[in-house]
Every structure is written in C-alpha cells, then in structure tokens.
Amino acid sequence: MTNDNPIVRLEGVRLDRGGRTVLRDISLDVPQGRVVAVLGPSGSGKSTLLAALTGELPAAAGTVEVFGRPIPDRRRELLELRKGIGVMLQGNGLLTDLTAAENVALPLRTHTTLPKPVIDRLVRMKLHAVGLRAAADAFPRELSGGMARRVALARALALDPPLMIYDEPLTGLDPIASGVVMALVRRLNDTLGLTSIVVTHHVHETLPVADHAIVIANGGIVFSGSPDALETSADPLVRQFLRGEPDGPIPFDSPGGFGAAPRPAEETA
Numbered sequence: 411m412t413n414d415n416p417i418v419r420l421e422g423v424r425l426d427r428g429g430r431t432v433l434r435d436i437s438l439d440v441p442q443g444r445v446v447a448v449l450g451p452s453g454s455g456k457s458t459l460l461a462a463l464t465g466e467l468p469a470a471a472g473t474v475e476v477f478g479r480p481i482p483d484r485r486r487e488l489l490e491l492r493k494g495i496g497v498m499l500q501g502n503g504l505l506t507d508l509t510a511a512e513n514v515a516l517p518l519r520t521h522t523t524l525p526k527p528v529i530d531r532l533v534r535m536k537l538h539a540v541g542l543r544a545a546a547d548a549f550p551r552e553l554s555g556g557m558a559r560r561v562a563l564a565r566a567l568a569l570d571p572p573l574m575i576y577d578e579p580l581t582g583l584d585p586i587a588s589g590v591v592m593a594l595v596r597r598l599n600d601t602l603g604l605t606s607i608v609v610t611h612h613v614h615e616t617l618p619v620a621d622h623a624i625v626i627a628n629g630g631i632v633f634s635g636s637p638d639a640l641e642t643s644a645d646p647l648v649r650q651f652l653r654g655e656p657d658g659p660i661p662f663d664s665p666g667g668f669g670a671a672p673r674p675a676e677e678t679a
C-alpha cells in the first residue's frame with residue numbers, strides 16, 4: 411500500500427506503555443480516501459496505535475506523520491492538528507444532559523467563534539448527514555444505541571476533519587445497527603472526501619466496507635492487505651484471529667494482555 415502523499419504514514423514505529431513495548435516496527439501508509447480497518451485481538455495495541463496518531467502517545471522510535479507532517483511536539487500545534495482528526499471513541503461519549511443537537515454543537519462552540527445561527531445550521535447539516543435530523547431535540551436516553559452512535563459520529567464530523575478515526579464503533583450494537591453504522595462510515599468517507607481508520611475486533615462487519623486491512627498481534631503488524639486477501643490468508647496467526655480460537659500462535663495469557671508484546675521496552679533508538 412504505497413502513495414506519495416499519504417494522509418497517515420508510520421515508519422519503523424515503536425510504542426511503549428507503562429515501560430513496556432506494546433508495538434514495534436510498525437510501518438503503514440494510509441492514502442487519501444481510503445477506509446482502513448485496524449484489526450486485532452483485545453489488548454494487542456489497537457488503541458495504543460490510535461493514541462500515536464492523535465499525538466497522545468509519542469513514538470518511542472520511528473516517525474509518525476499525519477497530513478504529511480510529523481506529529482508536532484508543541485502543544486499549540488498539536489491542538490491545531492487534532493482539529494483535523496475526528497475521533498469517535500468507544501461508546502458514545504455523549505453528554506446525557508444535552509440534546510443530540512447540543513452534543514453535536516459542542517466542538518463548534520469550543521473550537522470556533524461562529525455565531526449561533528451558523529452553528530445551528532451546521533449542526534442540522536451534520537445530523538442530516540447521519541440521517542438523524544428529526545432527532546435533534548432528543549436526549550441520548552431517548553435514542554437507540556445505533557442512533558446514539560450516529561449522533562456521536564455527527565459530533566466527530568462537526569469540524570469537518572479530513573481524517574476520521576473510529577475506535578470500536580460497533581461495541582454494544584446489534585448486527586442491524588452495526589451494518590447501518592459501517593455503511594454510514596463508508597458513505598461519509600466517500601461523499602465528504604475523508605480518510606477513515608476503523609479500529610475494531612468486529613472483523614466481519616468491518617471488512618465489507620474497508621479498502622485495506624491490517625491485523626496487529628504479538629506486538630506488530632502480522633497482516634497488511636486487502637480484505638479479500640485477509641479472508642483467504644493461510645497464515646496460522648491470521649486464521650486463529652479470524653476464527654477466534656484460543657489456541658494458536660497468538661498467546662491468550664501473555665503478561666499484560668492477549669497478544670501484547672511480552673518483552674520489556676528496549677532503549678530508544
């Protein structure tokens with residue numbers, strides 16, 4: 411997967427947490443316009459990888475570039491970069507005492523000086539984009555799980571970020587709601603000209619909408635290729651993950667979690 415101007419580029423990245431190497435030797439290019447699925451068992455380091463993309467976790471080695479520039483060290487520049495990354499975290503993260511519209515308006519109120527009528531209009535557009543314009547005045551408790559997830563998606567889109575990151579967008583959703591959310595992820599990616607990274611262990615719901623998939627396990631990328639190639643892979647590690655088998659090359663009981671790199675952090679290169 412190569413591209414001269416990828417939206418995200420990782421080169422030889424090592425990520426440590428709590429003094430332990432979680433991921434090592436990670437190289438990945440995400441070209442503009444793609445939907446990339448980041449798959450892997452629980453504790454393999456998927457969220458850790460996302461934390462590196464948003465600059466929350468600096469790489470212990472290697473380079474992480476987003477929008478063609480290394481992740482900045484300076485807080486001000488980092489905050490600026492983050493405005494270009496829409497993040498939908500696990501669960502909804504919706505504020506329960508605010509309506510759907512007020513939740514979507516939050517990033518616009520916090521990060522822009524736009525007048526209220528303009529914000530109201532943008533909020534209506536975002537809710538329309540996720541098919542929920544009629545639910546603007548509903549509180550999160552009045553929404554189904556799938557609808558609440560779509561409001562969270564509208565909120566992540568509020569500032570028109572060119573890059574969207576989804577961390578387990580399907581947790582707790584039934585198969586129908588999962589299908590709706592993933593179809594929306596694909597449609598928004600294409601109609602708004604975004605690039606999307608979807609971190610999930612919901613392989614079968616995510617692969618149909620992805621252009622590219624990577625699997626992380628045992629502290630590194632163990633597969634990188636098309637969804638078709640993933641499903642037909644004969645690699646025992648990939649097979650074990652796809653079938654959800656406890657026995658195989660991915661250890662179930664390594665220290666610190668399933669599939670985590672079981673060795674201490676090396677010296678920074």
Ligand SMILES: Nc1ncnc2c1ncn2[C@@H]1O[C@H](COP(=O)(O)OP(=O)(O)OP(=O)(O)O)[C@@H](O)[C@H]1O
Binds near residue numbers: 427428457611
């Ligand atoms: N703040 C932290 N301090 C120390 N270790 C951490 C920290 N966050 C995560 N880890 C460890 O890093 C490893 C990877 O965790 P991570 O949350 O990235 O995995 P994941 O693939 O996202 O898991 P899940 O699918 O369960 O969310 C785990 O062994 C975890 O215990």
